[in-house]
Amino acid sequence: MSAQRSQETRVPSAPAAPAADGRGVLVVVPTYDERENLPGIVARVLDTVPAVRLLVVDDGSPDGTGELADGLAARDDRVTVLHHRPKRGLGAAYVDAFAHVMATHPADDVGWIVQMDADGSHAPEDLPAMLAAARDDGADLVLGSRYVPGGRVVNWPWYRNALSRSANVYSRRALRLPVRDVTGGFRLFRREALEAVTASPVSSQGYCFQVDLAFRVQRAGYAVREVPIVFTERCAGASKMSGAVVREALWRVTVWGVRDRLTRRPRTHDDPATGR
Ligand SMILES: Nc1nc2c(ncn2[C@@H]2O[C@H](COP(=O)(O)OP(=O)(O)OP(=O)(O)O)[C@@H](O)[C@H]2O)c(=O)[nH]1
Numbered sequence: 001m002s003a004q005r006s007q008e009t010r011v012p013s014a015p016a017a018p019a020a021d022g023r024g025v026l027v028v029v030p031t032y033d034e035r036e037n038l039p040g041i042v043a044r045v046l047d048t049v050p051a052v053r054l055l056v057v058d059d060g061s062p063d064g065t066g067e068l069a070d071g072l073a074a075r076d077d078r079v080t081v082l083h084h085r086p087k088r089g090l091g092a093a094y095v096d097a098f099a100h101v102m103a104t105h106p107a108d109d110v111g112w113i114v115q116m117d118a119d120g121s122h123a124p125e126d127l128p129a130m131l132a133a134a135r136d137d138g139a140d141l142v143l144g145s146r147y148v149p150g151g152r153v154v155n156w157p158w159y160r161n162a163l164s165r166s167a168n169v170y171s172r173r174a175l176r177l178p179v180r181d182v183t184g185g186f187r188l189f190r191r192e193a194l195e196a197v198t199a200s201p202v203s204s205q206g207y208c209f210q211v212d213l214a215f216r217v218q219r220a221g222y223a224v225r226e227v228p229i230v231f232t233e234r235c236a237g238a239s240k241m242s243g244a245v246v247r248e249a250l251w252r253v254t255v256w257g258v259r260d261r262l263t264r265r266p267r268t269h270d271d272p273a274t275g276r
């Protein structure tokens, strides 16, 4: 093969680490009825990491969030919108958005992908610490964690705290995962790891989508790190949390845990606090 041909067919590779200003990073923000929250969150992301790209994934929000996002995209070319229909839950919106990102951005353009809620619970100001964890610790997946030292939850009623804590304890034990916050939705993925774990179909929809992806990344042998975040209950709009979401998580995690034990994988001895 000639030198020129090998040059042409070379697959572009992702940078080894994300830049502090967000170059090479794309933030995916799923929205459903987040009209009041979206403009503020987009502005804060772009202020914090000015070289970042941001993709809003809207499932035809009745409150007009999709059109509002189009307006933000028209004013700032760092912002794009994926109008995703029909609404099939958060998991489907993320999976289709990830596929869209991979198809529209080569690896040397976007090597790192963030997932983040639009409701203000995830503070964009925590992004630099998450990027630094990937840069300095060589993480493939950085979990924004409420349950490591320095992390916390603000303004949740006791029953939401209890639900989240129990879901984490159950998921960690059932799946033998060495991380403290496996249900959180504020994360940074190395593109290669995300591509690898979404190559097989992902059918989990609600909260358990987060558990599903973290489990896949950890079992595939990628490096997972946790960085403390302050999670704040949304100020505006309604939560999409429901009994169905909890039931889905419970049965799916139980099935995965049983299947994992039947395959007789040795228990990991990693330090739960750091994921190392
Ligand atoms: N595109 C899309 N976004 C969704 C869907 N469901 C939820 N979202 C968005 O996903 C993010 C998380 O949803 P929330 O309603 O905050 O649910 P949650 O964070 O799991 O629950 P809370 O802790 O009560 O806030 C928000 O930005 C929602 O607008 C969906 O079906 N499609």
Ligand SMILES: [Mg+2]
Binding pocket: 117, 119, 121, 234, 239
């Ligand atoms: Mg929320």
